[in-house]
Amino acid sequence: MTSTDLRTLRPGEWDDWYGKLELAFGESEPPEARALWRELTEFERSVAVRDGEEIVGTAGTLSFRMSVPGGAIVPTGGLTMVSVAATHRRRGILTAMMRRQLDDVRAAGEPLAVLTASEPAIYGRFGYGVAARHVRARIDTARVRLEVPPGTDGVRLRNADPVAALEECEALYARRVPSRPGMLERRPGWERQGVLDPEGWREGASALRCVLAEADGGLRGYARYAVKPEWDAAGPKGTVVVHDLEALDPAAYAALWRFLFGIDLTSAVEAKSRPVDDPLLHMVSDVRRCGLLLRDLLHLRPVEVGAALAARRYAAPVDVVLEVEDSFCPWNTGRWRLTGDASGASCERTGDAAELALGPRELGEAYLGGTSLAALAGAGRVRELRPGALAGAATAFAWPVAPWLPHGF
């Protein structure tokens, strides 16, 4: 990077700075979204790159705490609001911001960094791997039937105003976090993302609605959704657009989906993001008519390999020496002995012979249990140096619940 200047963002610069981000994305956000993002910006962890007076680069880090396999909640830096002016592309400005960001995450004592990417090809070079994927679904509810578990009929559904119900929904969300790797403990304010509903974002759908699932007098689940009406010569064919759905048990979960499938005058349910192992996929009568599309979701980078690998639990006992080559964060380079099981783990430097060779991108991809080390080895991205080491490590890194996160950032 030449003749530009990278500095910490000052509060007075925010409007100009955020305006540059909007320009890079080619869209202006509604005032309520802007106001929320201003509130969520952590100024001391955000940078502005200037060329003279003009801001030409933006990036921010958010102080998250993320659920990892085993249920620990680990401090994690979330990269966000990255842009470089079209006039200043491909001069290394992003690279300079990434250097600053990863050094900052390390200094903050966060062993992990995460992001959701505008384009998946950008961040691999900086050691980020795709740790969680998600599916989009467009389900033909005129044809697809749901098989619901016993107890579903005992769940009571109640309409609620999404904003009025936000606090109790958020308390339920918080209870869900440790059970699924990748979910973020939301800091106060973040929950409002879930009910932001500017007219310009609705694409012809209704205002956001909320339905609560209750049993034994307590909240067991919620769904936030909108209805997009449509008619043709044959009659109604509206779409139910599902924004969020969380439940504490299978009956509440099934009751919410059954309600959404059955809304009058609709023949499709669209969900923008569901986990790849969503139980819904095992309740439907015809998965071919669910219009599933697989996409990358959460990109993860181990910033401190030792602390990151010690923070999670392992599905089977593991004792393996990893040879890590990390050119962007060279403090991770070297051999690490990982020992662990379902009750705890340690990961320390060692001089012992290496058994598996891999980079931070592969560790990031396997970290939450969403990608098998064996699949990465099949792609030539992990090398087995001792026969048997790969199968053992791949089994240990796997996890029964697929990683997912219900929102971007």
Ligand SMILES: CC(=O)SCCNC(=O)CCNC(=O)[C@H](O)C(C)(C)COP(=O)(O)OP(=O)(O)OC[C@H]1O[C@@H](n2cnc3c(N)ncnc32)[C@H](O)[C@@H]1OP(=O)(O)O
């Ligand atoms: C977490 C988030 O916020 S995701 C949002 C990312 N932002 C956007 O998509 C907004 C639109 N795009 C942009 O603002 C810019 O093009 C950026 C930020 C993606 C890249 O900024 P630049 O300053 O041009 O990147 P920089 O010059 O440092 O390039 C670093 C490397 O990444 C590569 N690269 C940059 N952008 C892309 C891309 N979109 N796809 C693939 N490779 C890319 C460059 O070719 C370069 O490769 P090299 O090291 O082999 O030469």
